[in-house]
Amino acid sequence: MTALAIDAGSRYVRLARVAPGGPEPVELPGAVPGEGLPVPEAARGDRAAALRTAYDAYLRHHDAPARLLVVVPQHDRAGHARRAADALATPPARGPAPDVRTLATPHAVLALLRHTGGLAPGRYAVCDLGAAAAEVAVCTVTPGAVAVAAASRHAPDDGYGDGFDAALLTRSGLTPDDDTRRALAAVRAEPGAGRRLALVLDRAARDPARFETTAVHHVAGRPVTAGTLRAALPLLTDGLDRALAEALGPGRTAPLALTGGVARFGPLRPHLDAAGLPLTALPDGTDPAHAAVLGAALVAAGRVDPADRYPYELWIGAHRTEAGRPADRELRISAAGTLEPGGPPVYAEDGGRRVGVRTAPGRPVRVRVTDPASGAGTPLGPLTLPGGGETDRFHVGVRLAVDGTAALILHPLGAGPPGAFPLGTLPADIGTDSKEVGP
Incomplete structure (x- = not known):
């Protein structure tokens, strides 16, 4: 099963795949040695057009890959991902349409370093x-x-x-x-x-x-x-x-x-x-201009996990009745490394089953992010959630968007659509955050 990575820059588009000796650039006719395919003048300033042009050039000499991973800038990552998907939506003239995914430049570069044990x-x-x-x-x-x-x-x-x-x-x-x-x-x-x-x-x-x-x-x-x-x-x-x-x-x-x-x-x-x-040194012999596309090629081929996941736990304040008395508790919504940008919501579970919760009107709800390794944490919110009826129950979860913003999800156990309540951008460096609090 073939896999291809593409990184479209301002002047050159670089392609790479994994060979027996490791990831390597794909050389195509018309490419500038050591650089890649020049971006046509008509596509200057249009990353999506440059991407499609380069992919069409690849298909003139190779079969369509089963998996295609596109490197996108971290800046406006969601917009670049959407435009890349649109640019490659037209099926190739021969072979099946590839599974197109995107990976931000920093994750691609760090995937290369993690693969070689240098991180x-x-x-x-x-x-x-x-x-x-x-x-x-x-x-x-x-x-x-x-x-x-x-x-x-x-x-x-x-x-x-x-x-x-x-x-x-x-x-x-x-x-x-x-x-x-x-x-x-x-x-x-x-x-x-x-x-x-x-x-x-x-x-x-x-x-x-x-x-x-x-x-x-x-x-x-x-x-x-x-x-x-x-x-x-x-x-x-x-x-x-x-x-x-x-x-x-x-x-x-x-x-x-x-x-x-x-x-x-x-x-x-x-x-x-x-x-x-x-x-931090790149692997020996790595051209810095190709570092991102080489790392992406490893991810596309399944040689390294992209690790594009949120590294901390999310907890929500809750109340339980224990021995007939109310007690304040925290419910873990998501474990470290389970939230993926653009992925499905992750719901609070107990023993492998989703936890049903009830909401109270007007009561602020605490949400907290913690580092399971150090115990350090930082609060989010608080949130005020709509109250439900005495018999209404919800599954509570969290969804992480491609741009790094998150939302708390309340999914009714009965009929009705889930509700989303913005949490903002999740902190990603709480070990040294000035708002750090104890567990």
């Missing part, structure tokens, strides 16, 4: 550095689940990586069109180019007067100097710093996993080292 439980920041934007997702990783605790996006009007490249080319007397951008990418990929770049920049930092005019690249016959590069570098570093500060919060840090095409750019690492931000 201990904790807090990580996945930095997806691309042509259009720098996106940071701070994730809480537990043995069975990964949740996004915070996210940020820095997307200049002229692009993130694209804006930097345009500045380099313009300041070097070149027009930043597709041809010169490809030429710049080609010289960066030459053997030894990274080492030369690091050496010249280090010398220019120590002795600007002597080395600022030293060429680090030659593009279309014109030099790109160390001084030009140093002057443009803040377009990358300042934008990344802002995105990290917004996602991590004041005075906080986490190991960084750098992915995306811009993550190949060596000068970013000394900047992060100087800021005291530790890096």
Whole structure:
């Protein structure tokens, strides 16, 4: 049974599948070596159109996969997932329609790291550095689940990586069109180019007067100097710093996993080292631009659990009559790792059977999230639920949407539709949350 992963970026669409030696990029005619299929000019800015075009190109040379996993950005994840499903809804010309699913970039990258054993439980920041934007997702990783605790996006009007490249080319007397951008990418990929770049920049930092005019690249016959590069570098570093500060919060840090095409750019690492931000290494030989699609290929093939589930327990305050007297109790609605974004509601159970509850009008109901490992927790709500009749009973559950927001569900045991009561965005980093309370 075949499985395929696709990651549609601003300039390239990358495809991957699992081979006997592990996940690997799928090479198709027309692809740029080491990059992927170029996004056609007509599809620029339309991720769904680029996705469909790349998938059609794949089908011209391969049978339709049984499973198709599409990598989508964390930013507006629900919208991207919906548009991806719509773009691939048309059945292929041959073979059965694939089972299309989506996985957010941070989960795909962390799946790759978890598969290789390079990820201990904790807090990580996945930095997806691309042509259009720098996106940071701070994730809480537990043995069975990964949740996004915070996210940020820095997307200049002229692009993130694209804006930097345009500045380099313009300041070097070149027009930043597709041809010169490809030429710049080609010289960066030459053997030894990274080492030369690091050496010249280090010398220019120590002795600007002597080395600022030293060429680090030659593009279309014109030099790109160390001084030009140093002057443009803040377009990358300042934008990344802002995105990290917004996602991590004041005075906080986490190991960084750098992915995306811009993550190949060596000068970013000394900047992060100087800021005291530790890096989480990708598996040996992994191109950062392909990290997400390779991780997604492992998930699509069933080699690794995506762990795209909520890592904590949800409890609701309840009252029970014990020995003829009312007693305050808490009822666990969902265990850690059972809620999936976009999945079905999870209901409170006792001994494998759903628990029937009665509601009282006007009485605030406490809802709490707890970490079963540490016992730490944080309250949600409270909620005020509608009262039912003396004989009315409900199953109580919770549903998690693709965008991370949750709702408490009351499902009548008799006739009638279930009711949904918003809980907001569930906290995903309660181990260090300032609102942390004891059990």
